[in-house]
Amino acid sequence: MTEGPLSDRLEPQVASLTGTTSRRRRFLDGLFRFATIASVGVALLTLGALLVDIFLQGRPRLNPDLLSNMPSSRPERAGIQSAIFGTLWCVGLTAVVSLPIGVATAIYLEQFARRDRWYVRLVELNIQNLAGVPSVVFGILGLAFIARGPLSWGFTVGTGAMVLTILVLPTVVIASREAIRAVPSSFVDGALALGATRWQAVWRQVLPAAIPGIATGSILSVSRAMGESAPLLLLGALTFVTFNPTGLDSGYTVLPLLIFKYASDAKQELHVVAAAAIIVLLVLLLTLNTTAIMLRNHFEKRRH
Amino acid sequence: MTSTSSPIHLDLEATRHAAEVGSTVEPVLVAKDVSVYYGDFRAVRDVTMSINRGEITALIGPSGCGKSTLLRCFNRMNDLIESARVEGTITYHGIDIYGPGTHPGEVRRRIGMVFQKPNPFPKSIYDNVAFGPRVNGLRNRSELDEIVESSLRRAALWDEVKDRLKSSALGLSGGQQQRLCIARAIAVDPEVLLMDEPCSALDPIATGRIEDLMNEIKSDYTIVIVTHNMQQAARVSDRTAFFTTEISDSSDRRTGVLVEYDLTEVIFSNPSDERTESYVTGRFG
Numbered sequence: 001m002t003e004g005p006l007s008d009r010l011e012p013q014v015a016s017l018t019g020t021t022s023r024r025r026r027f028l029d030g031l032f033r034f035a036t037i038a039s040v041g042v043a044l045l046t047l048g049a050l051l052v053d054i055f056l057q058g059r060p061r062l063n064p065d066l067l068s069n070m071p072s073s074r075p076e077r078a079g080i081q082s083a084i085f086g087t088l089w090c091v092g093l094t095a096v097v098s099l100p101i102g103v104a105t106a107i108y109l110e111q112f113a114r115r116d117r118w119y120v121r122l123v124e125l126n127i128q129n130l131a132g133v134p135s136v137v138f139g140i141l142g143l144a145f146i147a148r149g150p151l152s153w154g155f156t157v158g159t160g161a162m163v164l165t166i167l168v169l170p171t172v173v174i175a176s177r178e179a180i181r182a183v184p185s186s187f188v189d190g191a192l193a194l195g196a197t198r199w200q201a202v203w204r205q206v207l208p209a210a211i212p213g214i215a216t217g218s219i220l221s222v223s224r225a226m227g228e229s230a231p232l233l234l235l236g237a238l239t240f241v242t243f244n245p246t247g248l249d250s251g252y253t254v255l256p257l258l259i260f261k262y263a264s265d266a267k268q269e270l271h272v273v274a275a276a277a278i279i280v281l282l283v284l285l286l287t288l289n290t291t292a293i294m295l296r297n298h299f300e301k302r303r304h
Numbered sequence: 305m306t307s308t309s310s311p312i313h314l315d316l317e318a319t320r321h322a323a324e325v326g327s328t329v330e331p332v333l334v335a336k337d338v339s340v341y342y343g344d345f346r347a348v349r350d351v352t353m354s355i356n357r358g359e360i361t362a363l364i365g366p367s368g369c370g371k372s373t374l375l376r377c378f379n380r381m382n383d384l385i386e387s388a389r390v391e392g393t394i395t396y397h398g399i400d401i402y403g404p405g406t407h408p409g410e411v412r413r414r415i416g417m418v419f420q421k422p423n424p425f426p427k428s429i430y431d432n433v434a435f436g437p438r439v440n441g442l443r444n445r446s447e448l449d450e451i452v453e454s455s456l457r458r459a460a461l462w463d464e465v466k467d468r469l470k471s472s473a474l475g476l477s478g479g480q481q482q483r484l485c486i487a488r489a490i491a492v493d494p495e496v497l498l499m500d501e502p503c504s505a506l507d508p509i510a511t512g513r514i515e516d517l518m519n520e521i522k523s524d525y526t527i528v529i530v531t532h533n534m535q536q537a538a539r540v541s542d543r544t545a546f547f548t549t550e551i552s553d554s555s556d557r558r559t560g561v562l563v564e565y566d567l568t569e570v571i572f573s574n575p576s577d578e579r580t581e582s583y584v585t586g587r588f589g
Contacts, residue, residue, distance in 0.1 A: 034581070092585060115386060184423070186419065187379065190488075191439070192384065193379065193489070194439060195412045196409065196435075196436075197409050204439070
């Protein structure tokens with residue numbers, strides 16, 4: 001029986017273990033691996049080159065004076081203090097306003113809204129579309145309706161934050177919805193089957209399970225506001241402001257716009273200040289994103 | 305109205321049989337001409353049956369016959385499916401559970417549910433069992449402790465978990481998780497327990513333990529179980545309802561209908577409908 005047709009069939013298969021077809025497939029596999037690693041490499045190298053270049057350029061002015069001096073067109077006195085505070089004000093206000101509204105919207109759309117209602121579909125469609133609108137359009141909107149027009153808040157940090165809020169709200173909603181949708185519906189079913197109200201099920205089961213995702217997604221969205229310059233360009237932030245914001249109605253500037261202003265100045269020395277300011281902006285962004293990751297890890301650990 | 309003093313008389317085969325065997329039959333849940341629609345599709349047609357107190361009622365039938373759909377109507381879990389719509393009436397001790405003044409949460413507290421796949425919350429064992437009492441307003445720590453212990457004891461899980469009540473419920477085995485879900489369900493002291501294929505994700509030993517558990521608690525809880533396992537229905541239930549699918553007149557989609565509802569031994573040994581007979585003898589489905 002050992003010399004039967006089965007062994008005839010097996011022989012070529014055994015032979016193919018080391019044969020040419022197998023070698024070709026392994027080569028393709030290796031090639032693909034190399035291609036993916038190379039892609040990552042290109043991205044990392046570009047980023048690295050940029051960072052090194054900026055760091056070398058900006059290092060001469062990377063000192064405490066940069067942080068404590070106010071913006072100025074005179075290179076020896078030029079600093080970025082009011083822009084740091086302006087950025088923190090804008091991003092902070094944006095977070096404070098957009099997070100509750102965004103998360104509440106996401107909860108409504110995922111847990112309470114009936115998908116078969118036309119107005120729910122309209123809201124969903126709008127949010128998807130708003131997320132793709134160029135940011136300068138929000139600037140024009142803010143100029144017409146918030147800075148001037150019905151609200152007439154003027155060129156203030158409140159106006160800037162409001163426009164940034166509208167800008168990031170769609171992405172906060174989308175990120176929060178993803179996080180909420182990732183919570184198994186069996187948690188909600190289980191809670192409701194015990195007599196919980198919809199709100200109790202959301203508050204006690206859905207939100208605790210969704211918070212890591214909501215925090216990460218939302219902070220990443222809000223950090224987008226930190227680098228945003230186009231809408232604020234239209235809202236009076238492109239000036240040398242020599243005071244820090246003290247309230248919603250203060251004038252303001254933000255780091256990206258101040259960088260733009262320094263970098264486009266004719267004086268070479270101000271370009272060095274711009275490079276130093278870029279480093280500060282990157283550090284701020286990195287801090288925010290690290291916070292997001294740490295929050296996520298913290299909550300995920302607590303969950304198990 | 306909430307008292308049990310208004311028995312509903314329905315001309316049902318099952319009621320007659322029960323009268324014949326001499327047990328007192330008190331309907332807890334009564335479905336009358338119940339049809340369930342998903343959008344335009346009628347998933348279940350004209351089901352009339354009553355669930356009796358202290359009994360285990362099994363709903364059996366081939367896939368798509370609407371037995372789970374019907375089960376989920378008994379505690380309004382179908383409300384969660386947007387397109388679902390229930391026609392006819394389902395009464396609990398004479399009260400229409402779909403009536404205008406009835407709150408689904410209140411219905412579900414009295415008519416609990418155990419799902420097909422064990423679904424413990426990602427919390428501690430203690431918090432899982434205490435969840436129901438807590439959402440229903442109980443705050444007192446010692447009362448909660450007491451409820452957690454007695455519920456876990458009833459679900460035959462206490463001895464296995466009493467030393468790790470604070471550890472995550474997700475660390476339990478599948479069978480333990482399902483018993484935890486039963487403990488969680490009985491912690492709010494419901495009268496009825498609906499079980500939707502509670503053993504289909506479990507191995508035979510865990511299944512046996514759940515079945516033993518059902519027998520132990522049936523004196524205190526009225527149980528309705530959906531099962532694909534006919535041996536299970538024969539082993540645990542007092543009454544069995546056999547459902548099947550029929551091509552509906554309006555479309556060519558299949559609609560679930562109740563074929564026969566009777567004492568379990570009658571369904572399995574002497575059914576009156578030949579569709580029931582061919583199903584329970586394994587000739588179809």
